[in-house]
Amino acid sequence: MASLAQLVPVTLVLCAYQLVSGYSFHNCIAEPYSRGTFFKCIHRNETDISAIIGDLPPSVVNLTITINPLWHIPSHSFVHLLKLQDLRIDHNHLSVIDQSAFQDLHQLKSLNLSFNNISELNTSVFEGLHNLSFLSLTHNKLKQLPEGIFLSVINLETLLIRQNYLMNFSGIAKSVSNLTRLKILDLCFNHLTSLRHSNVSLPKSLTNLYVCRNKLSTLGCKPSFLRSVRFLDLSYNAQLLATAFQGVDLRRINYLRLRSTSVKVVEFLHISNINPSHVDFSGTGLRNDILLVDLCKMLAKKVKWIHNLRLSSNRIRNLTNYSLRHCPNIRGYVDLSLNELKSIRCLNFLNSHRDIQSFSAEHNHLTSLPTCKTKSVVYFRNLEELSYRYNRILSVNSHAFYHTPNIKQLKLNINNIAFLDRKALKGLERLETLRLDNNLLTDLFNDTFEDNINLQILNLRNNRISVIFNGTFLKLSNLTTLDLGGNKITHFEHSGVDGLKSLSKFYLDGNNLKRIEPSLFGAFQHTLKVLDLQSNMISFLHERTVFRPFMNLTKLSDLKLDGQRPYGLTVLPHNFFQGLHSLESLYLTNNNLFHLPPDAFDDLTGLRVFKNLRNVTKLIAENMGIQNFSQEVFGNLTKLRILQLNRNVMESIEVNALESLPKLHYLDIRDIPLSCTCKNTLLQNWTLKNKNVQVVYLYNLPCKQNEKYRFCKFDTKVCYIDLGEYLYFSTAAVIFLFTVTPLLYVKLYWKMKYSYYVFCAWFSEQWRKLREEEENCKYDAFISYNSSDEQWVMDQLLPNLEGNGSSFKLCLHHRDFELGRYIVDNIVSAVYSSRKTVCVVSRNFLQSEWCSLEIQLASYRLFDEHRDVLLLVFLEPISERQLSSYHRMRKVMLKKTYLQWPGSDCTDPEQAQDLFWNQLRRAIGSVNKLRTEEIQQSEGCVTTESEEKEHFESSDENDYLLP
The missing domain is CATH 3.40.50.10140 (Toll/interleukin-1 receptor homology (TIR) domain)
Structure with missing residues (x-):
């Protein structure tokens, strides 16, 4: 039982997948449940790609080779992996790719070569990749593209070449002109100075063109060159002027970004045929009323209404009632984020745009939200989303949202709110999501949320709340998620959570709770599914305590009790988990359970922890200090498919315990000090010959005695002897010596x-x-x-x-x-x-x-x-x-x-x-x-x-x- 106690702090996850066969590989891991089709080869200290993928089976469909010192891909490197569809070779040191490196990969659909050191590519490097639809060459050192490099990839839809050193747009346009299915072309972060081109045109299929963060000073393209483009990003081209768009057909553009350019938007709208509602005016220097009024007047000449008005990052400090009055009617979204606003004055500056549906003033300098229950207030009855995140708000006064009675989502998180008036949320009867997390709230009152009868998600995480008073959530009968994690809650008053009849997710992690009161769950005992109590101060002195806090939580499926402070759980009372018949996931990591009562898990029929875990398919027991893995403790896990035991301290693993897991196909025993001695002979033989279980990085597991030697190769010949006979004679000799030696010693x-x-x-x-x-x-x-x-x-x-x-x-x-x-x-x-x-x-x-x-x-x-x-x-x-x-x-x-x-x-x-x-x-x-x-x-x-x-x-x- 002592060994069992050491094994309790684990994470158990229930899944429902079919059994698949796995194998052990030198430098790759087959993803669980992938049927040998998904492999990851990450953080391997190999420069030779054949050493990384040489032992992979031909069934591989998805392969990731990343964060390795790999610098060269020779010809025919993947000739044995003809079923490959997705190939990632990003974040390596690639500088050389041979001409036929990807030969015969006719089924390849996605190829990622980003974040390498590639400075040039052979013209035929992608030859034969007829099904390739995604290609990323991001963050390399390409200065130009060879002519005809994309001739073979006729089905390419997405081409990412951002963060290189490309300078010749004409060559790029010519290279992609034959890609009749190309939809996305990303050329951001290069050295392009214009979009000049020869007698070629962009593919008619191209809809998204990104040319941000280049050195464009003019477009220089033919009027119809961008006719097919729907999304055009020209932001952060500091020298780009409005005159560059003279004569260019932009009628089909649905979104145009001009952030941080030299384009004067009024002049641009005057000479361009673009629909003004499709222009993002963020970061275009509209910092005062004069510029905003001019913009609005120009917009009004073009259209009668616009859907969205994006004015973020314009350094706007103040908005008056006249700032946006002349704009055409705004029916959708108004974005004033990343400005310098200190007050929003109950949105009175939008008095002529009462049909807006969403408003955002994130990342400004707001310090308070005033009372908006006045005679002059403007009502925005269609407004459903309101966000004041990332400001400096200290207080929210009464009836602060009286002018927006129909909002469904309110975001006040990541501020400095220390005072929330009892009537601050008055009138918000349709509110469904309220974010108040990451503030300085200390108290909640019984009338704080009394009008929010339709509230479904309430996030109060990371405040300074210490006590939940009676009736605080009494009117929140529709609340399904309550997050009180990261506070200083020591206890709930008797009726502190009354009214939460629909609660299914309750987060109390990171508080100072010392006990779990059974009455705490009375209001929602038949609806609660997730309960997070990790990192509190819960502890028990002895196991005989009559304590059944979860007795009536019949629907609870996810329970987290890991990491109790300061020393972790050391004792669990008898019948502690009684009533949890539906529990599927139990988290007890980072505790110190030295002893468990024999009936501790009797009621966990859906989980059956450790012994007879008939329904568990995934067991994670990483870094738990486990000293042994025996059949007695882990016996009869008939459905277990994934077992992770890495970073424990066991020196050996009983093979009979592993053999009792009939559906096991994934075993992770990395960073375990396995001894290369005869007591692990059977384990070595089992790991090498069991073709149904993938032992992660088996061929790289070191011996405890000397990390230069490998566990899979230590010599076991001396272990195969007739142990019975030798034990008999050796025992007889030992007994004789112990009998005769004292006499001989004396005489x-x-x-x-x-x-x-x-x-x-x-x-x-x-x-x-x-x-x-x-x-x-x-x-x-x-x-x-x-x-x-x-x-x-x-x-x-x-x-x-x-x-x-x-x-x-x-x-x-x-x-x-x-x-x-x-x-x-x-x-x-x-x-x-x-x-x-x-x-x-x-x-x-x-x-x-x-x-x-x-x-x-x-x-x-x-x-x-x-x-x-x-x-x-x-x-x-x-x-x-x-x-x-x-x-x-x-x-x-x-x-x-x-x-x-x-x-x-x-x-x-x-x-x-x-x-x-x-x-x-x-x-x-x-x-x-x-x-x-x-x-x-x-x-x-x-x-x-x-x-x-x-x-x-x-x-x-x-x-x-x-x-």
Whole structure:
């Protein structure tokens, strides 16, 4: 259950699509439900297009290759994708496209090559694309179009060549003249200076021509050249004059943009045959009453009425009752956006145009909306849409819209409204949509919306409302959408939402709600479909709380509870979701649900969260901290088709859990630290061989241990063994070791350690060589001593054995050991290349591990080979109690004679020392087999012991040398 709790924060989306087969691809993703026809290859670090699309199936119909370092499209790049209809290769680094790059794509309808570095195109680059209807070359570096480049694309309808460096319009006109179906030609953001052309004409099918943001100073075209054009955009050609239109036939133009040109509109209307109602006067410098009056008079001479009057971006600061009085009757839309108006005076400047249907004064400097319930007010009974967005309105006074009683859509959003009079919306009985979002409102009252009985959409998002008082929405029985998100609401009063009998979408996200009161949904419990409670402060202390807030929401299909502040939901009470039988989408992301009661999701029969999710087709569990994906938690998702687990922390995925998803065809496990070990062997095999599931970017998934290696390629050979047999023997061995090891550790620790050294030495080549040459030893004796006794060795032993007429050759570790060689090998070599080993025994010697190893090796040779090779020399008296722990040395002393260095208590030290050296020289010189003879004590200074307390054959040759 703990693992289940970690998996709860997911987004579940229900869909109803058929099962399709998917596959894994190196650099592309097949769109879910596309039946292998829609592919996206985005953000791939590849410069070779064959590496991107080489493994795509021939069924591809729609292909997107974007945001890649791709710079070249070779010939025949798409020869295996003959069914392509839509091809996007935009936002790359393309600079070279070979002549036959798109050869054989006879079914291609749309080609997007925008936002690249293309500076030239081959004449035949589009050859064979007979069905191409859309072509975009936007934002490249084209300076000209080759003649005849569009000869093959006879069905082209839309051609976008904006944001290039084109200068010759005549060449463009000639290139497109044969395109008899061309409807849209976009040449904006180029370097065209005129529309001059040779003896060619634009296609009669061309209706939309965009030549904005060029360097036009004149048109220079024949009078009938633009006869077929309906939409003409000439804006932002700063040098274009009204005289440029002299004689040009514009009678069929339905919309003409002249923004930011040098065209004087009155002069233009005087010389042009265009219908004035089809001209957009935005940005034409009509900044004062004089210019507006002149315009209106000219318009009145031309027509009796106009549908739209667009006057945005003219820097108009004030409008009087005379400004538009002489204009012909306006029946449609008046646009005064993007000006400098500070007051609209209840629209009195439109007193002669009471038939307008829509008015916009967005992006002005309005600071308030005054009361319009006066005797002189002008009523606009046909006005249905009113927009004051993007102003600086601080207050809306009472009856501010009394002059527009029939408006259906009112936009007051994105202002600074802090005061909304209780009677501000008085009389707006037909209002259907009200936008008050992104203001500074703090309070709503029970009479604020009392007249808005037909209101359907109310948006109050991102204000500063903290409490919803009783009766606030009492009269809004037709409201279907209420957005209170992004406020500071802490609670609703008891009847705060009464009256909302038709509410279907309720947004409360981003508030400060700490509890969900069941009474909150009483008014609309049978109509609510969407409830958004994300990013509030809802939490519970324990799961036993009797709490069923959604009990009666029988129609709720979408519930959002994700991201509760400050730490997220940690506990869900029993039966928390009781009653939600129709729920289809549940959002619990960014919470910390550590434990769930077993009945938490019992009532979600339409969803059946996690276990037995029989109706869910899409499960998104991204970045949830999931540590495991098991059949126990995700079991029996019989209709699941899409599973997204990317950016979680699981190191492995159980294959049996994936195999329990019979309709799965899309699996996203990117950015998961999958380990390339034997526990993922089955997963690797499943991802590579399952032809019904597309594993997103399978061939690029890295190993956790080293991102240079790929999950799909790690070696699994060592994993295919008879695990049962190996586990049996390994388990038996482990049990035996755990049983015997403590005993061996207590009794045989040092023996095992020394045996290890001996064993290694026994197998070494040096040992074999020494055994072969043992009769021709290199040294007479190897001297084993502790460094604290080195002075006695150098001052006494060395001169008496190698000097004074003696011819012995001794092996000393500081002088004769081979530099750089392992010390154990040096010791073994010294013991076996010497006829004798002389151990200079002292209390320090007994405490030295290396000295003990040397006597161990020598005694091993003594007992194993029965050769008299070990001599013990005691430098100081050592009691039997002190030697009792050193069993090996005790055994040698019992069977072998040892020498005692004469002490200061001798009666004649010099004579005793001479005797000591003679005995030692004779012992080193002896080559006989092991003897048991004793050397008698001389003058009480040289001590021998010969009591055989144990028989040699009965002695344990494997006793420890050290305790």
